Amino acid sequence: xxxxxxxxxxxxxxxxxxxxxxxxxxxxxxxxxxxxxxxxxxxxxxxxxxxxxxxxxxxxxxxxxxxxxxxxxxxxxxxxxxxxxxxxxxxxxxxxxxxxxxxxxxxxxxxxxxxxxxxxxxxxxxxxxxxxxxxxxxxxxxxxxxxxxxxxxxxxxxxxxxxxxxxxxxxxxxxxxxxxxxxxxxxxxxxxxxxxxxxxxxxxxxxxxxxxxxxxxxxxxxxxxxxxxxxxxxxxxxxxxxxxxxxxxxxxxxxxxxxxxxxxxxxxxxxxxxxxxxxxxxxxxxxxxxxxxxxxxxxxxxxxxxxxxxxxxxxxxxxxxxxxxxxxxxxxxxxxxxxxxxxxxxxxxxxxxxxxxxxxxxxxxxxxxxxxxxxxxxxxxxxxxxxxxxxxxxxxxxxxxxxxxxxxxxxxxxxxxxxxxxxxxxxxxxxxxxxxxxxxxxxxxxxxxxxxxxxxxxxxxxxxxxxxxxxxxxxxxxx
Amino acid sequence: xxxxxxxxxxxxxxxxxxxxxxxxxxxxxxxxxxxxxxxxxxxxxxxxxxxxxxxxxxxxxxxxxxxxxxxxxxxxxxxxxxxxxxxxxxxxxxxxxxxxxxxxxxxxxxxxxxxxxxxxxxxxxxxxxxxxxxxxxxxxxxxxxxxxxxxxxxxxxxxxxxxxxxxxxxxxxxxxxxxxxxxxxxxxxxxxxxxxxxxxxxxxxxxxxxxxxxxxxxxxxxxxxxxxxxxxxxxxxxxxxxxxxxxxxxxxxxxxxxxxxxxxxxxxxxxxxxxxxxxxxxxxxxxxxxxxxxxxxxxxxxxxxxxxxxxxxxxxxxxxxxxxxxxxxxxxxxxxxxxxxxxxxxxxxxxxxxxxxxxxxxxxxxxxxxxxxxxxxxxxxxxxxxxxxxxxxxxxxxxxxxxxxxxxxxxxxxxxxxxxxxxxxxxxxxxxxxxxxxxx
Numbered sequence: 001x002x003x004x005x006x007x008x009x010x011x012x013x014x015x016x017x018x019x020x021x022x023x024x025x026x027x028x029x030x031x032x033x034x035x036x037x038x039x040x041x042x043x044x045x046x047x048x049x050x051x052x053x054x055x056x057x058x059x060x061x062x063x064x065x066x067x068x069x070x071x072x073x074x075x076x077x078x079x080x081x082x083x084x085x086x087x088x089x090x091x092x093x094x095x096x097x098x099x100x101x102x103x104x105x106x107x108x109x110x111x112x113x114x115x116x117x118x119x120x121x122x123x124x125x126x127x128x129x130x131x132x133x134x135x136x137x138x139x140x141x142x143x144x145x146x147x148x149x150x151x152x153x154x155x156x157x158x159x160x161x162x163x164x165x166x167x168x169x170x171x172x173x174x175x176x177x178x179x180x181x182x183x184x185x186x187x188x189x190x191x192x193x194x195x196x197x198x199x200x201x202x203x204x205x206x207x208x209x210x211x212x213x214x215x216x217x218x219x220x221x222x223x224x225x226x227x228x229x230x231x232x233x234x235x236x237x238x239x240x241x242x243x244x245x246x247x248x249x250x251x252x253x254x255x256x257x258x259x260x261x262x263x264x265x266x267x268x269x270x271x272x273x274x275x276x277x278x279x280x281x282x283x284x285x286x287x288x289x290x291x292x293x294x295x296x297x298x299x300x301x302x303x304x305x306x307x308x309x310x311x312x313x314x315x316x317x318x319x320x321x322x323x324x325x326x327x328x329x330x331x332x333x334x335x336x337x338x339x340x341x342x343x344x345x346x347x348x349x350x351x352x353x354x355x356x357x358x359x360x361x362x363x364x365x366x367x368x369x370x371x372x373x374x375x376x377x378x379x380x381x382x383x384x385x386x387x388x389x390x391x392x393x394x395x396x397x398x399x400x401x402x403x404x405x406x407x408x409x410x411x412x413x414x415x416x417x418x419x420x421x422x423x424x425x426x427x428x429x430x431x432x433x434x435x436x437x438x439x440x441x442x443x444x445x446x447x448x449x450x451x452x453x454x455x456x457x458x459x460x461x462x463x464x465x466x467x468x469x470x471x472x473x474x475x476x477x478x479x
Numbered sequence: 480x481x482x483x484x485x486x487x488x489x490x491x492x493x494x495x496x497x498x499x500x501x502x503x504x505x506x507x508x509x510x511x512x513x514x515x516x517x518x519x520x521x522x523x524x525x526x527x528x529x530x531x532x533x534x535x536x537x538x539x540x541x542x543x544x545x546x547x548x549x550x551x552x553x554x555x556x557x558x559x560x561x562x563x564x565x566x567x568x569x570x571x572x573x574x575x576x577x578x579x580x581x582x583x584x585x586x587x588x589x590x591x592x593x594x595x596x597x598x599x600x601x602x603x604x605x606x607x608x609x610x611x612x613x614x615x616x617x618x619x620x621x622x623x624x625x626x627x628x629x630x631x632x633x634x635x636x637x638x639x640x641x642x643x644x645x646x647x648x649x650x651x652x653x654x655x656x657x658x659x660x661x662x663x664x665x666x667x668x669x670x671x672x673x674x675x676x677x678x679x680x681x682x683x684x685x686x687x688x689x690x691x692x693x694x695x696x697x698x699x700x701x702x703x704x705x706x707x708x709x710x711x712x713x714x715x716x717x718x719x720x721x722x723x724x725x726x727x728x729x730x731x732x733x734x735x736x737x738x739x740x741x742x743x744x745x746x747x748x749x750x751x752x753x754x755x756x757x758x759x760x761x762x763x764x765x766x767x768x769x770x771x772x773x774x775x776x777x778x779x780x781x782x783x784x785x786x787x788x789x790x791x792x793x794x795x796x797x798x799x800x801x802x803x804x805x806x807x808x809x810x811x812x813x814x815x816x817x818x819x820x821x822x823x824x825x826x827x828x829x830x831x832x833x834x835x836x837x838x839x840x841x842x843x844x845x846x847x848x849x850x851x852x853x854x855x856x857x858x859x860x861x862x863x864x865x866x867x868x869x870x871x872x873x874x875x876x877x878x879x880x881x882x883x884x885x886x887x888x889x890x891x892x893x894x895x896x897x898x899x900x901x902x903x904x905x906x907x908x909x910x911x912x913x914x915x916x917x918x919x
Contacts, residue, residue, distance in 0.1 A: 005612055006612060007612040191484070194485055195482070195484055198485050198488070412631065416633050419632050419633070454487075454488045454491070458491055461492035461495075461496065462499055465499075465629070466629050466630055467629060468629045469629070
């Protein structure tokens, strides 16, 4: 089910209408309600893939219990859990990639075999959200293995955590040690939380359906085969467009998820914190997809040794983490390159101590921002391009100083796209220059709370209804 | 569970949205377009008459007009780049009421609809792949969806400044499957470029034609009457199809008749607003012509090589042709003229090929029925004007032709000048200016 669909509105209406009654029942009934609702939410897309979540969840549920019950074999149970999770990821997400690349490799030795055609058809479908829930499930068993979490003995509580519908298909990746305790108690949602939940949901929808969906046609056209634009200006517009599209699309989803969770009485941690106002790549990764970057930090980078084993090893660990992170996003070499590029920029930053350097010179913050954006944009090209060849060509166009403005595009959606990119730039500039601190602190003012804030939300809702773009799926569904 | 502030904000938002919707009255073409095709594909109703083909069908023919005249329940099953392949045949089979004693299929045959790309029927697939809730929304909640149709800042700006958003007009006849379309200012070259690209990549697939014949035979065996016709278009499109598609019109009709189909010979002249699709008025007239021909049984049932089939192509016998400003529009405002001088090398080539005559041709479009364009040509040499002539036509949309004798005595210094004159006080457009060098 998509958040931006009518059926979800009906689903959410029914869910939140029943929730106050369900919250009065025993925990088992509440968890059963959460699990069934989440399964309906997921199964609406394709009910067959519910078995995959259930299968993956059962492995981890029992692996978690056995790790505690039979500590002698805990490594074995952890390995079984990892095989289960990574195996399903490998089968459904990476089988085509591996088959194509192995076939290509073998062809160099004169062995012609089409491995891809031997993959069962159902494995060619990428189950929505598989990368998110498998990571969530893995963190559960790993935390138990590290004695940082006690396993739950209630399978309904476990599935309430694993399949919790607001974040099931596109995150944020919620840790068991955060959510399991929250599930055991019924929290009365205060008026402020209620209101803040609504604000988050509406801001999320605005980011997704107004900003991201209106930028999407421009970006989709740019990366389409039929586009032959060589103009440097065109490609910078397209890449900046994509940077904002993916940011608003994904952070919009996270905001909606956080808002819905608030209404349910749960708290999810922040997932995006204005990444494009960062002044270094390191800072960027503390602001972009925070739940994933901290996941990789805790379960890949630190176990590899982190920065504890010397400078060179620290760089190697960081490269491995970033490349794995790239591969997590998609089964293609372009994603691997995207991860490697970020690792390269991070290494440069560490070696030359760039942030310190920039802050020594006047206007250094702006220069640091420009460098950061340049690096991130170049990396986004690989993330979005259909092929390595296309990505290289686009980068050539971006750097070849062809300032033609004859783009041969549909004027209407191009202007529309540029308009919404500008809105995105203004929003981020507001946070970069911290304009809020200069303005009168309205939050304490009752007029603001009673009139201006509701009016702002009414305008936001009207914008969502009347300025919505053509409905697109959330980009991160495919990861 | 929600507090008063949340509920009152949501309620106020709804009221505000209703007011905006009423004030802006924003009917979005995209939404209508989607609804029309969702209805075509997913309707559970059965029809006695189905008319199928590509975009020349869903823009150029009203099933309702034909259905009314023939007293049959009719549906237009035209799709963008719709091809005569299994997917379209299956859809026809699903929607046609096979139990009805009177069942008719009308197929619009264009060369494009017989190419591999069209046979893929991507448009039908895209509609079929729509999510079930989307289909339900379009089939049952469409008025609400349309009421709250979105807009864009660009459109808002145009509306506020009282300017037209664009000059493309579409009327969506959702139950019919027809989109009546026109441009306020017709652009007769607009659609041609994409077709030209398409035909350079793919041509008519003979296997598809054989499959179509086979299906026609099967339908015939089921007691269905099948008509075929060539959906009229612009002369430019006809020529494009003739030169690039590899489609043999007469041969196709022969095979179609042998398979059990009947052929409707379209005789009247129609106007395309974009070089491919018929404008609304023409679509209505064409629908009436098709219905009248079926009613009068004025159709071709057996093939006779001498039978007069209205050739879809305009015969031109020329040694070679020169395109000037091809696929570009020249707009002449008010009274004025535009002169085009040809390169002198053309005359040199003309001499080499023993050219006897020159025909100058252009499409002209007026915005009203009063204006009349003039086409004038001069062949000049260094001493005096050798030849000059005028051609005028008072029709709303037409082609202007002008033929000049070509003398062997023209020297390298001579030049050919073509004038387009607008004697009226309204603007008009010319397009696809061509010069044919005729050797006979």
